[in-house]
Amino acid sequence: MREITYAQAICEALDEEMARDENVILLGEDVGIIGGNFKTSVGLYKKYGEWRVKDTPISESGFTGLALGAAITGLRPVVEIMFSDFMAVCFDQIINQIAKIRYMSGGQVKVPLTIRTPIGGGRSSAAQHSQSLQALVAHIPGLKVVLPSTAEEAKGLLKTAIREDNPVVFMEHKMEYNKKYLVPEGEYTIPFGKARIAREGSDITIVATSSMVMKSLDAAKELEKDGIETEIIDIRTIVPLDKETIVKSVIKTGKLLIVDEGHIRCGIGAEIAMSVLDDVFYDLDLPIQRMGTENVPLPFSPALEFPLIPDAKKIYQKVKQMM
Template sequence: MKNITYRDAIKEALREEMLKSEDVFIMGEDVGIFGGIFGVTAGLITEFGEQRVLDTPISEAAIAGAAVGAAMLGMRPVAEIMFIDFITTAMDQIVNQAAKWHYMSGGKLKVPLVIRTTTGTGRRAGAQHSQSLEVLLAHIPGLKVVMPSNPYDAKGLLKSSILDDNPVIFIEHKMLYNEKGLIPEQEYFVPLGQAEVKRAGKDVTIVATSLMVKRSLEAAEILEKEGIEAEIIDPRTIRPLDMDTILKSVEKTGRLIIVHEACTFCGFGAEIAAQVTERALYYLDAPIVRLGGWDVPVPFSPSLEDMVIPKVEEIVNSVRGLMGEKV
């Protein structure tokens, strides 16, 4: 095992798959000489050259469109879009093209495309660079949506995404890039659509995504000192979604809190809550709690930005409150 950052785990996944197949290439704004806005692709242009690490014009629509075309012709592009906010300018290429061609061609065409992008708050970048828009993409049949929360998952999930024959939106949190974790020296993969229990517990289930997994684990440490054992589940991929793991946990604990950074209204937590209600209602001992971002554009002010997304103490307090409630 070795201890590396989330950033370097992603770079290792890219490098390993590029070494294995010349069909894999990287494209995006400043991914080459500059090494990516967050340094993920630093040095890869030196090793693989400008033909496989392509600096593109500042046009997300062009990046996504070229990547879709390359994928349909048999390549496996990994396209970087700096911020998930900017995916909105490439929604036609992603939603109407990438997600549809396999279906519309009767299975004759595949679109093995990965779009890497970043999500979330923490860098004080304002309302147009700090959103969490994963649910917009998870809503679309034909797309897969991945949200790794640690270096091990980041590397294993990205390798699986590159080898998948479907378009995958791979969402990295800006505030996780410097987080370190242990990964194996040997090659490994993490399958898409398989959740993981990050911490076992018997009193309450907390389902969290991306950065909120880290905060939920911190909350669980505090709650343990109070005699409350929280089980933390990371879906890892929100499309496809492993509901079986979530339902199994809810059946054990009888309580469920869903934590994500995106706005609570119509957020991903609503889908989980709906499915648990439909499939495991009679196992619940208390109402389901959704803990998400406020229904406001993300503020630029550091103090206000911190206020509008779930914090560790809010997760702790939500669990404390839930433990005293009954359906």
């Protein structure tokens, strides 16, 4: 293990996969010469050349659709959409083209395509650069949806995403990019559809996505002082969903809280709750609870923004209420 940032871990995954397979290409806005808006592709342009690391015009529909054409004709593209908010600019390509072409063609084509895009608020980026749109993409059949938590998770899951022959929306948390984490040396991958128990506990189960895993871990430290043992499940992938790990944990603890940074309404929390409810209903001590960002656009001022997004303190308070 050594300490590197989340952004460096992403960069390593890209580098390793590009070295391993010459069909892997990276394209998007500013991914080349400057190594990405969040420095997730530093040095790759120099190493692999301008055709494999392509700086695109600001044309999200154009280059995302171009990546689909490249994917079905033999390349294995990784597209970077600079903010997940910008997916809205190319939703036809994601929803109607990328997610559908294999199915519509009766399985004639494979779509080895990864869309990487950062989610998350917390940096005063206001309403068009702060959204966590995982529920929107998870709603569409034909897309796999990945939400890594730590740098270690991000690297291993991204390598799996790139090797997938299916379209993957890989959602990185922009507040994590500069944080340092312990990451294993050498090659490893992390499979989809297999949740990770980030902390074992017997009193309550928290299912968390992305950076909410770390916020839940922070809350758990405080809860421990109060004698509450929290089990935290890092769900890793929303599609496919590892129901089994959640169900097993909730049967043990009798309490379930789901924490995801997307808006609460029609969100990941609702989906996970209903996915497991039939299997855990008679084991629950109280109704399933969920936390997410309040149902308003994210405002600019930190005074307005922070109160809307779940954090360790709010998770702590929520768990206390559930006890």
